[in-house]
Amino acid sequence: MNTQKLLTRFAGGVVRTMAALPPSVQRWLTPSGLSPKDGQQLEPEVGVALGLLGLGGDSFENFPPPKAREIVRREALIFAGATIPLRSVEDRSIPGPGGEIAVRLYRDRPVEEANPTPLVVYFHGGGWVVADLETHDPFCRFLARELGFPVLAVDYRLAPESPFPAAVNDAVAAFEWAVEQSSELGVDPARVAVAGDSAGGNLSAVVSQVTVAAGGPAPAMQALIYPVTDLSTKRHSYQLFADGYFLTEAQMDWYRGHYVDDADVEDPRVSPLLADDLSALPPAYVATAGFDVLRDEGEEYARRLAEAGVPTTLRRHPGMVHGWVNAVSLGRSPRSAADELVAALRSGLTKTR
Secondary structure, eight states, X not given: OOHHHHHHHHHHHHHHHHHTSOHHHHHHHSOTTSSSBTTBOOOHHHHHHHHHXXXXXXXXXXXXXXXXXXXXXXXXXXXXXXXXXXXXXXXXXXXXXTXXXXXXXXXXXXXXXXXXXXXXXXXXXXXXXXXXXXXXXXHHHXXXXXXXXXXXXXXXXXXXXXXXXXXXXXXXXXXXXXXXXXXXXXXXXXXXXXXXXXXXXXXXXXXXXXXXXXXXXOOSOEEEESOOOOSSOOXXXXXXXXXXXXXXXXHHHHHHHHHHTTSOTTSTTTOGGGOSOOTTOOOEEEXXXXXXXXXXXXXXHHHHHHHTTOOEEEEEEEEEETTGGGGTTTOHHHHHHHHHHHHHHHHHHHSOO
């Protein structure tokens, strides 16, 4: 085993040890000045995790994208926890507008042709620049096990090699493929949802808008986890949580610079909050984190959906930071937030339509 793998394994052990400490000790280990803020208190395990991350040296946005991706993969491994066993995890390739798209299909139950199930098409976060199927494998395994129906993770093209609208086009193609292949997948084409975190939440919102505008088929539900909804404006949460809370303002600037290139940031496919009409969109579950630069735009999008008559649930997790999906196996509060997401998806996708 090389030195880097040993260090990653050691760091993972430290994280697991810290996550198991009593909350009173975790609060003592939280860096001073991080909490409370804006009337909120960090969850104890979140605070200690931020302290550990602060020991990691230069942040990834100080490096070119290939190196940044290595850093993010290593960080994801540290917080991954034990691998969740499933009935099957299958890597496949599907046709896309720019070539083959890698996807990963997670199942924890056998296919029953007479009883097609819902399906969640999942788009990972990472600012459209970093992250991949591996960084989000633990969370997709968790979803498949807890939901009891399949999850299809999509490895869409990344910027800057493939800037906007490549990720959008791949995301739409993957959703449409899942619906078209529903019989082969053993799923109900009327109960295919989209879900994603951060940039993946953005893509889920955009897929919902694009497919509805095209006349369908459209998602049965959209689950948006701390989504990016407007790259044209920085709201108050950017000022409150610019640095020190995992996702920083500098990192968002780096993502935006690589993803948007020369595109119009007011294009709703970049900034879905700016779409003129949201009235025909599928039901939404929007989860935000209290200590997150993206908090305010995610909540504004949820309010606009509700005002347009879209059945919408908005859930702020006040003690959480961006990125909690990648720590579900380690902390009490990330697991609780994930359990709420699972309950919302299960409820939304098992109702008779």
